[in-house]
Amino acid sequence: MRLSRYYAPTLKETPAEAEVVSHKLLLRAGMIRKLTAGIYTYLPLGLKALNNVARIVREEMDRAGALEILMPAVQPADLWKESGRWEFYGRELLRFVDRHEREFCLGPTHEEVVTDLVRHEIRSYRQLPINLYQIQTKFRDEIRPRFGLMRGREFVMKDAYSFDKDDAGADASYWAMYKAYIRIFERLGLKFRAVSADSGAIGGSFSHEFMVLAETGEDTIAYCDACDFGANVEKAEAVCPPPGDIAPCPPAETVATLGQHTVEEVAAFLEVTPDRIVKTLVYVADGKTVAALVRGDRELNEVKFKNLLDAKDLRLASPEEVTAATKAPVGFAGPVGLAGIPVYADRELSLAADWIVGANAADAHLRHVDLGRDAAILSFTDLRQVAPGDPCPKCGAPLSFAKGIEVGHVFKLGLKYSKSLNATFLDEAGKEQFMIMGCYGIGVSRIVAACIEQNNDASGIVFPPAIAPFEVALLNLNAKDAEASAKADELYDALTAAGIETLLDDREERPGSKFKDADLMGFPIQLTLGGKGLARGIVETKDRRTGEKGELPLDGFMDAFVAWREGVRQGWGLE
Amino acid sequence: MRLSRYYAPTLKETPAEAEVVSHKLLLRAGMIRKLTAGIYTYLPLGLKALNNVARIVREEMDRAGALEILMPAVQPADLWKESGRWEFYGRELLRFVDRHEREFCLGPTHEEVVTDLVRHEIRSYRQLPINLYQIQTKFRDEIRPRFGLMRGREFVMKDAYSFDKDDAGADASYWAMYKAYIRIFERLGLKFRAVSADSGAIGGSFSHEFMVLAETGEDTIAYCDACDFGANVEKAEAVCPPPGDIAPCPPAETVATLGQHTVEEVAAFLEVTPDRIVKTLVYVADGKTVAALVRGDRELNEVKFKNLLDAKDLRLASPEEVTAATKAPVGFAGPVGLAGIPVYADRELSLAADWIVGANAADAHLRHVDLGRDAAILSFTDLRQVAPGDPCPKCGAPLSFAKGIEVGHVFKLGLKYSKSLNATFLDEAGKEQFMIMGCYGIGVSRIVAACIEQNNDASGIVFPPAIAPFEVALLNLNAKDAEASAKADELYDALTAAGIETLLDDREERPGSKFKDADLMGFPIQLTLGGKGLARGIVETKDRRTGEKGELPLDGFMDAFVAWREGVRQGWGLE
DSSP, X not given: OBGGGXXXXXXXXXXXXXXXXHHHHHXXXXXXXXXXXXXEEEOHHXXXXXXXXXXXXXXXXXXXXOEEOBOOSEEXXXXXXXXXXXXXXXXXXXXXXXTTOOEEEEOSOOHHHHHHHHHHHOOBGGGOOEEEEEEEEEEOOOSXXXXXXXXXXXXXXXXXXXXXXXXXXXHHHHHHHHHHHHHHHHHHTOOEEEEEOOOGGGXXXXXXXXXXXXXXXXXXXXXXXXXXXXXXXXXXXXXXXXXXXXXXXXXXXXXXXXXXXXXHHHHHHHTOOGGGBEEEEEEEETTEEEEEEEETTSOBOHHHHHHHXXXXXXXXXXXXXXXXXXXXXXXXXXXXXXXXXXXXXXXXXXXOOOEEEXXXXXXXXXXXXXXXXXXXXXXXXXXXXXXXXXXXXXXXXXXXXXXXXXXXXXXXXXXXHHHHTTOEEEOTTSXXXXXXXXXXXXXXXXXXXXXXXXXXXXXXXXXXXXXXXOSEEEEETTTTOHHHHHHHHHHHHHHHHXXXXXXXXXXXXXXXXXXXXHHHHTOSXXXXXXXXXXXXXXXXXXXXXXXXXXXXXXXXXXXXXXXXXXHHHHHTTOO | OBGGGXXXXXXXXXXXXXXXXXXXXXXXXXXXXXXXXXXXXXXHHHHHHHHHHHXXXXXXXXXXXXXXXXXXXXXXXXXXXXXXXXXXXXXXSEEEEOTTOOEEEEOSOOHHHHHHHHHHHOOBGGGOOEEEEEEEEEEOOOSSOBTGGGBOSEEEEEEEEEEESSHHHHHHHHHHHHHHHHHHHHHTTOOEEEEEOOOGGGOOSEEEEEEEEOTTXXXXXXXXXXXXXEEETTXXXXXXXXXXXXXXXXXXXXXXXXXXXXXXXXXXXXXXOGGGBEEEEEEEETTEEEEEEEETTSOBOHHHHHHHHTOSOEEEOOHHHHHHHHSSOTTOOOSTTOTTOXXXXXXXXXXXXXEEEEOSSTTEEEEEEOHHHHSOOSEEEOOBOOOTTSBOTTTOSBEEEEEEEEEEEEEEEETHHHHHTTOEEEOTTSOEEEOEEEEEEEEHHHHHHHHHHHSEETTEEOOOTTTOSOSEEEEETTTTOHHHHXXXXXXXXXXXXXXXXXXXXXXXXXHHHHHHHHHHHTOSEEEEEOHHHHHHTEEEEEETTTOOEXXXXXXXXXXXXXXXXXXXXXXXXXX
């Protein structure tokens, strides 16, 4: 493509609307434009990047045996009512009526539609397994859309749905997708981790998230450098050493802690370390008051607590609710004598006795508390957040933390939708059985943003070769000079004929603008033709990722280029 | 692809929901499934056909210099209010509010969005011309969706929009698209005609429709076999001979025509031919009563009449309204003495005098009426429908009629949207000017249906090679036999390696089922391996279009196949 005939409007200033780097750079590099909050138009460069991601996703889905279909964006409410999600999904589901006052929604996901399709089509175990996928535009009415393509309202997803006749088959379908995802993110040239994930509201028995590593990520991942363990901190197990001998504990006694509310204040006041204190946290789960205990130097993991309670809604109690439940101001809650309130403790608290806890009275704590003896604890279980340095649950080495952006998700759904939508088949014995489902999503448009969050510098985007709209930017610095332009055209034709996507900057602009634009748009390879280099018979090269510059001879250019390009690709971890 | 691992569920029975042949066959061949009225899921075969059409459209748009972008499906109401279409568009525009009660619609077309994009981006004549296109899912809330993909609510379109600095440029952009469309439909292997079209509600100065010829088409095309003239009958000019001498006309007189309402009745009663009678048609145009006159043997063309009046809404008057306007029952309206009602006449009526007209009184007509003398005619102009055998407006040869399905449309929009949305640029003299626009649509999903309406027989679909989901169906009749299957696999691998999309029917089904399914799905080439042929070292061939059968040797198969396939493609008019 010739830039003079293309449409890639770069901006010098960063638009005020953009907060995160990918959003800023997608706007500045002329890849997207905002239509309205959370809704964007893809300009030619942005669409090429999007299509590059989609193509690799499609190839790997096909290779894994999934079959591509295309389901509608507009979905009838009836199916969502049948699955039970019409009420449950909340206001992110955009609902409307058609001209005949029939209720519809704009699909944020397609479990209902695909299950409805399959229940009408599949009759026999002979037709299973089947895995159907699509790459399609979805809509989620985010309350506060932001961050450009990272959290838009209209976005492009790949969603796949597997149907199996038994659990072993469903597991095989799951792992086939897991492996396809690994290949996809490797081919895209992204640094990523597959992590165990909390399966959240969508339900299901197990799942993995695929995280693109980036400092700006909203998710925190705990991972191990010594083995392949990785998990969202929401899900990562906090390892608990085996129980040992517990020293006997003197009788509990009240101690005055006038004005000492926080763990740090109480620890300093009583001259102990925070790990001797029990933190009592009062929550409201589906309207009912409950309490959770963790060691003073630990944090409660709300996702683990919510899963333990099997609660739909979990929130910290307000100060008024804490006082009503404990008869004491905030800061003095404790597990002893908390009548009528279920109390759950992190399992670490079972390793010792002799704790300091709130006394459920103003300005007072209890010491020498043996939780087993003095309090009614419903269970000791894993409730705390892991922390950097905690032992890896798999190998015991210290865990590291990293920030990540979720770009893919695989779920084993089990029977959730096949039961509610009655998707059955006849098994080998002629008996009706529910299909076992899995669902597998990839945020295609989100990957374009996430790859920029991971790969950028002060000059602009640093696109991985597989995602870059063009692999090569060929800068003709003498666009007004016929001879130089003929040479540039010759190189452009040779690169294009070799199947290497090249953008020829043939504009009559200053060299400085051309370099700046090429850097901003982030093409992996820059080739510059002009000036003294041209006189010497060479093309200047630049590897956008490393910034390294070099020269290639015009004479025998393609051979030299292909060899040099190999090195650039290897630097990206590509074959 | 191996059919045993594919998902192409054929149906023996035609579902009751389907009325037209393409809808029936798309369902029976396992290409689409209905989700709800006018909204379909594309199964793997249907999606492949859709993508084949989209690919050719994209290649030709790119070749013509248009740049691909992707605009959102969800569009803010504000833009539609600015263009004036929010009120005007009617209930086919699906409207809704988001969670913040802001108004949106699901885009049935993108003039507003693209003009909004361009007005913010283009500042100078140096940036023009530009032509932006997308292939995208649209929604139109049809009151009665039907005919499957022919008139669905959710559908895939290619829409392009050109912006030019002057009229000559806009014309060049228009004709570049016109030529690209010709190439697209030729490459698709469809019999089609480009015809002058009424530009309808979308506005604009001139336009062409691209019609796929099919007996089941809803549109009627007038075309000339002697030259390249083609027009929608809505738009085709009725040629009127030059005026000659007109015989003087006796004074008008009333004649009793008791109970004679229709032209035929009056002609028989008065013993004249219908072409001596003037038909007076009373209409309501935007609430105002008007009358149109055509010769008794002609039909009024309502589109011409509506355009003449520049009316938004035109309908036949009800019997009550006719009586109120003419003081006579239906059947006796005439132009003489029609006080206060504007009367327009077809120009053919100016070629003669001495007409018979209704008397605006029950059971009475007037004869010896000279319209110029006896009636107040606002204008004599082209108002009648052309008929088969009428002279071609271009060369005078007799016109033929054909039925067609509109699959593409090119419009020169002019200033309609650039004025209402204030899309301007600075010209060479630094003066602000409105951009001149064109818009160019292709119904991508509709083409899949239209190609089936044109190409089918009692056994099923007859896909043109460019659209067929697979070019070749390879039927292995001995799927249980390892040796035969190895041979089939070998052929399959050779065809696939040559880039020929092949579906291998490796199911353990009866030969009859395999032949039936292959015919139904409509692959252009059937290759059959098995039985006695296999023993003789041959593959049986069938050209789906002609039904012609033949044999190719297994020894040296690919060379023989490639040569034979050329003939099949030439039969489709492909290079």
